[in-house]
Amino acid sequence: MLEEAAIASVQTGLFIGGKWRDSARTMPVHDPSTGQILCTVADADAAEAREALDAAVAAQPSWAATTPRERSTILMNAHRLLLENVDRLALVMTLEMGKPLTEARGEIAYAAEFFRWFAEEAVRIDGGYMTAPGGGSRFLVTRQPVGTSLLITPWNFPMAMGTRKIGPAIAAGCTSVIKPAAQTPLSILALADILTEAGLPDGVVNVVTTSSPDEVITPLILDGRARKLSFTGSTKVGKHLLELCARTVMRTSMELGGNAPFLVFDDANLDDAVDGAMAAKMRNIGQACTAANRILVHNSVAEEFTRKLTQRMEALPVGRGTEDGVVVGPLIDEAAVAKVSSLVADAVDRGASVLTGGEALDRPGNFYPATVLTGVPDDAEMCHNEIFGPVAAISTFETEAEAVERANDTPYGLVAYVYTESLKRGIRVCEALESGMVGLNQGVVSNPAAPFGGVKESGLGREGGTTGIDEFLETKYIGVAV
Known part of the structure; x- marks a missing residue:
């Protein structure tokens, strides 16, 4: 059957350092239209999540050193591969999340557009140069990757919310550990294979699936090596994560609840x-x-x-x-x-x-x-x-x-x-x-070309648009004596 083949096409382990590996624990993925189990996937613990962070941190220097054109080319390859696999990926999404196939196909196309958009933004990262008002020096302003990032995605748009975060991270030169929602992990797991086929080096994107998000994410935030957290989910959870991020003064993007x-x-x-x-x-x-x-x-x-x-x-x-x-x-x-x-x-x-x-x-x-x-x-x-x-x-x-x-x-x-x-x-x-x-x-x-985000308790920062990549970049000022 097409449904069984679609599910079987998805790797169900942890994706760490460019390799698929099993976990000591597993968790079920259910079909919300029947309640039946579609498959089981790896259920990471804190130690396995730390290994994913290790891999991302190890890959960060070499990935940051790649040229913008290299990063752009990989994202364009991933854009093409998503569209070439739209029917299979849409069926996987419908089975794990429930949305009608027509909407699922639309989401795959939408998700692919984030890769195309940030492929174009990767080669437009700019800076500045000016003379100091009082003379005597020059101001050189550069934009550099913020560093290894933690990405947490929701269940309702399982592919698009992944590419909306992964796209700018890759474009900016940041490695990442991504944790998809436990209800809908298959779309992000399928995306990991797409990125590998697109030419993404080992360790740049790592995927950790888990039924214990607090057990897994809290140590990664408090570790201190990750310098960015991007989260989409409820305001309640977002506030908790902000409190944790304050301990290491981690950069955050929060897309939270609405009304x-x-x-x-x-x-x-x-x-x-x-x-x-x-x-x-x-x-x-x-x-x-x-x-x-x-x-x-x-x-x-x-x-x-x-x-x-x-x-x-x-x-x-x-x-x-x-x-x-x-x-x-x-x-x-x-x-x-x-x-x-x-x-x-x-x-x-x-x-x-x-x-x-x-x-x-x-x-x-x-x-x-x-x-x-x-x-x-x-x-x-x-x-x-x-x-x-x-x-x-x-x-x-x-x-x-x-x-x-x-x-x-x-x-x-x-x-x-x-x-x-x-x-x-x-x-x-x-x-x-x-x-x-x-x-x-x-x-x-x-x-994808517009800045998505809210005010008040709906969040911090923006995703997409010309400002979306800014969330993964730090501004560095260099004073040059002349």
């Missing part, structure tokens, strides 16, 4: 707004930090918008991601279904109405249908916590000032969405929103 508002004003093109809401809400079955979490619609257009959105949502087919036509695959695990169910029940208890969906499906796997709630009050738990599921929570507003105030009433600030046909209002509202990214009349903001 995205989606604002629809009275002059919005409602068909466009519904299209945007579907994209912002249902990408990855709603399991995205960029997902529209609170949909705020002007009173005068709320009825029509809600009717159109509900029609679209209730028509979405639910099923295993490998099935033709499926749009709503399973959530990642039983805990995710329980969380979504609890948030919906809480909103209904507080006065919200269910227009479609609203209950977990009674079938094998972790399925929850596309759901629309209206009249969701601001004190509902889902207005303060990421839903991370296919639930559209709608409430209404009267004035622009009210919409902006409610949108900003959250400790998070990753992304927001605004729909209006007024350019003046669009600019005014986008500037007033406390968010690292805003989609103005568009429901998808992610792009």
